Amino acid sequence: MTPGRSVENALLAGPLVLFLLAVLGFPTVLSLVYGFSETGFQTLTAPEFSGLKNFRDVTADPTFWQAAWFSLRFGAITALLQCGLGLALAVYLAPLARAHGWTVAILIIPMIVAPAMMGLMYRLVLHEFAGPVPHYLYSWFGWSPSFLGPANVFKTVVVAETLQWTPFAFLLFLTAYQSIPQDLREAAAVDGTRPWRLFWKIELPLMMPTVFVALFIRFIDGFRVFDNIYTLVGAGPGGSTTSISIYIYETFLRRGEIGKALAAAILLFATAFVLLSVAQRLLRGRAP
Amino acid sequence: MAQLRIENLTKRFSGQIVTRDVSLVVDDGAFCVFVGPSGCGKSTLLRLIAGLESADSGRIFVDGRDVTDAPAYDRDLAMVFQTYALYPHMSVRDNIAFALRTAKRPEPEVAAKVAEAARILQLEPYLDRKPATLSGGQRQRVAIGRAIVKAPKLFLFDEPLSNLDADLRVHMRLEIARLHKDLGATIVYVTHDQVEAMTLATKIVVLRDGRIEQMGSPLQLYDDPDTLFVAGFIGSPKMNFLTARLQGGYLSLSECDGQKIRCPEPGLALADGAGVTVGLRPQVLGRTGDQSLEGMIEIVEHFGSDSLVHARPAGSTRLLTALVDNGRELASGHRFEARFRTEDLLFFDQAGQRIR
Ligand SMILES: Nc1ncnc2c1ncn2[C@@H]1O[C@H](COP(=O)(O)OP(=O)(O)O)[C@@H](O)[C@H]1O
Ligand SMILES: [Mg+2]
Numbered sequence: 001m002t003p004g005r006s007v008e009n010a011l012l013a014g015p016l017v018l019f020l021l022a023v024l025g026f027p028t029v030l031s032l033v034y035g036f037s038e039t040g041f042q043t044l045t046a047p048e049f050s051g052l053k054n055f056r057d058v059t060a061d062p063t064f065w066q067a068a069w070f071s072l073r074f075g076a077i078t079a080l081l082q083c084g085l086g087l088a089l090a091v092y093l094a095p096l097a098r099a100h101g102w103t104v105a106i107l108i109i110p111m112i113v114a115p116a117m118m119g120l121m122y123r124l125v126l127h128e129f130a131g132p133v134p135h136y137l138y139s140w141f142g143w144s145p146s147f148l149g150p151a152n153v154f155k156t157v158v159v160a161e162t163l164q165w166t167p168f169a170f171l172l173f174l175t176a177y178q179s180i181p182q183d184l185r186e187a188a189a190v191d192g193t194r195p196w197r198l199f200w201k202i203e204l205p206l207m208m209p210t211v212f213v214a215l216f217i218r219f220i221d222g223f224r225v226f227d228n229i230y231t232l233v234g235a236g237p238g239g240s241t242t243s244i245s246i247y248i249y250e251t252f253l254r255r256g257e258i259g260k261a262l263a264a265a266i267l268l269f270a271t272a273f274v275l276l277s278v279a280q281r282l283l284r285g286r287a288p
Numbered sequence: 289m290a291q292l293r294i295e296n297l298t299k300r301f302s303g304q305i306v307t308r309d310v311s312l313v314v315d316d317g318a319f320c321v322f323v324g325p326s327g328c329g330k331s332t333l334l335r336l337i338a339g340l341e342s343a344d345s346g347r348i349f350v351d352g353r354d355v356t357d358a359p360a361y362d363r364d365l366a367m368v369f370q371t372y373a374l375y376p377h378m379s380v381r382d383n384i385a386f387a388l389r390t391a392k393r394p395e396p397e398v399a400a401k402v403a404e405a406a407r408i409l410q411l412e413p414y415l416d417r418k419p420a421t422l423s424g425g426q427r428q429r430v431a432i433g434r435a436i437v438k439a440p441k442l443f444l445f446d447e448p449l450s451n452l453d454a455d456l457r458v459h460m461r462l463e464i465a466r467l468h469k470d471l472g473a474t475i476v477y478v479t480h481d482q483v484e485a486m487t488l489a490t491k492i493v494v495l496r497d498g499r500i501e502q503m504g505s506p507l508q509l510y511d512d513p514d515t516l517f518v519a520g521f522i523g524s525p526k527m528n529f530l531t532a533r534l535q536g537g538y539l540s541l542s543e544c545d546g547q548k549i550r551c552p553e554p555g556l557a558l559a560d561g562a563g564v565t566v567g568l569r570p571q572v573l574g575r576t577g578d579q580s581l582e583g584m585i586e587i588v589e590h591f592g593s594d595s596l597v598h599a600r601p602a603g604s605t606r607l608l609t610a611l612v613d614n615g616r617e618l619a620s621g622h623r624f625e626a627r628f629r630t631e632d633l634l635f636f637d638q639a640g641q642r643i644r
Contacts, residue, residue, distance in 0.1 A: 186340050187373035189360035190444075191387040191434070201386075205377045 054263035067247035075223035086169025119231030176210035290351035297346030324495035366435035374419035516640035545603035567634035573610035577627035
């Protein structure tokens with residue numbers, strides 16, 4: 001590369017770097033500073049460096065580990081459910097979607113609703129005394145599960161998240177499914193392949209990169225879950241639906257332990273980052 | 289190996305007829321070529337046989353079994369696609385083995401058959417590669433390998449050579465001819481290239497607008513075409529057509545300053561003054577014969593052993609082409625007398641039907 005070129009490159013990339021620094025850099029640096037300091041609302045302007053104390057506090061807090069375990073389970077289960085359902089829907093509805101494109105638009109409506117709104121809506125619909133769902137279950141069957149009670153609340157939030165975000169996986173899979181060249185299906189059919197084998201041996205392998213991407217995105221999104229759970233049940237009975245994000249929020253605002261909250265946030269970010277790198281490496285390794 | 293029989297097959301795409309009442313028989317071991325200009329419905333007919341399209345009416349029999357309503361996977365055929373349609377995520381070996389594994393053949397048998405196909409098609413060095421890393425000719429051979437391991441009742445080829453360059457096309461044409469001889473398979477082959485049709489086929493079916501225009505052996509079609517269309521389509525270089533009018537035992541060539549050609553005895557069964565199209569193959573025009581046409585040479589293409597002369601009869605808008613042996617002394621600007629024998633003339637009426 002000639003010197004003239006690198007100057008040109010620097011000029012071209014400069015504004016982008018500045019922009020990224022402003023948008024990402026400032027909050028990140030601030031979080032790092034607070035994360036490694038003794039910080040309360042009184043000392044925001046003059047944080048006092050305290051090394052790894054906040055991280056020690058966080059990792060010693062059983063609530064943190066409970067929240068991490070919740071996020072991990074929630075992310076993994078919802079990602080698997082959404083991708084499984086999304087895949088089945090995509091394959092099943094592909095002919096319909098091809099003939100009538102607007103059906104896809106209907107299916108992705110849940111994605112457009114704000115997750116916080118979703119949480120509030122379920123809160124109304126599932127409310128133990130006033131909600132229509134328990135009401136009709138009682139009047140028809142004389143029995144209704146306590147959707148938001150300790151025994152069922154995990155299932156309820158998993159179902160709510162799955163219903164809202166399955167369309168996302170569906171949309172990715174539909175695109176991947178439709179981009180498989182038709183002549184491969186035809187070649188397989190002439191080779192004697194029945195539909196089920198066609199799916200396992202040709203279609204699914206060709207969609208695998210998309211499956212990985214979808215699983216990963218949905219896992220990360222589920223792992224960081226906040227708004228729909230918080231508006232539906234808050235931290236949950238006995239903290240049972242406290243995700244990492246909810247833990248950070250509560251530590252930050254309810255208990256004012258800003259440094260500890262930010263240390264948890266940094267841990268969350270680092271975990272996501274490591275997962276992302278590993279997943280990317282895996283994906284690149286599989287590419288043909 | 290098997291016989292294919294098609295009865296009154298018709299197919300429409302959104303109202304438009306693409307296959308029109310097609311009936312034909314392909315005998316056991318035959319090499320049948322569907323030929324015709326692009327868009328005439330060759331692929332559709334092949335896909336109907338494969339079960340990739342469903343017929344609107346008519347029946348298809350393979351070895352006497354009515355497969356008209358059978359799904360593609362239940363017809364026991366093999367097809368080579370124009371695009372090859374290799375499975376991109378599988379190695380060459382797995383591509384070739386796919387049909388056998390689908391049929392749940394035991395793995396030692398699969399391995400043996402794959403090895404055999406790879407040997408025949410010279411694919412042994414590439415068995416562990418992915419299709420994306422192969423050249424066009426190699427992919428083509430993998431596609432053929434995938435078809436032959438099945439030992440199917442019927443091979444279907446859809447323009448398998450059209451994506452190859454000229455040299456490779458000639459080479460693969462020979463390979464396919466050899467394959468047919470070695471396997472004794474029944475083959476149905478689609479092409480728009482009449483040279484491929486002439487060289488490969490034992491039977492040619494000329495399609496036009498979804499209808500069968502004529503079928504027969506390559507030489508039958510060449511020597512004895514039923515229509516102007518077949519006469520113009522089969523044969524290279526293309527047949528010369530001259531518009532003429534019947535005038536008392538002579539044909540007056542309206543486009544060639546009224547030069548006259550004598551009708552063969554006992555004359556054409558047409559009224560005096562009727563319009564006729566006269567067909568003359570470039571190969572029958574030369575230095576001998578009982579009749580002649582005159583013109584000026586515009587271009588000569590020397591092939592070495594013979595020469596293709598493009599001459600313009602006086603007043604004509606069309607060039608007359610003649611394939612002349614040893615025409616080395618011919619050059620543009622020379623006068624050219626194209627001689628021919630009366631019995632080599634072909635005549636077509638206004639509707640393009642042959643007058644015999
Ligand atoms: N799936 C389809 N839908 C609508 N029209 C089609 C379809 N397939 C082919 N056709 C039409 O049928 C005609 C014949 O097509 P095809 O059999 O592919 O011709 P060929 O192989 O002889 O070039 C064309 O006019 C084409 O546009
Ligand atoms: Mg075609």
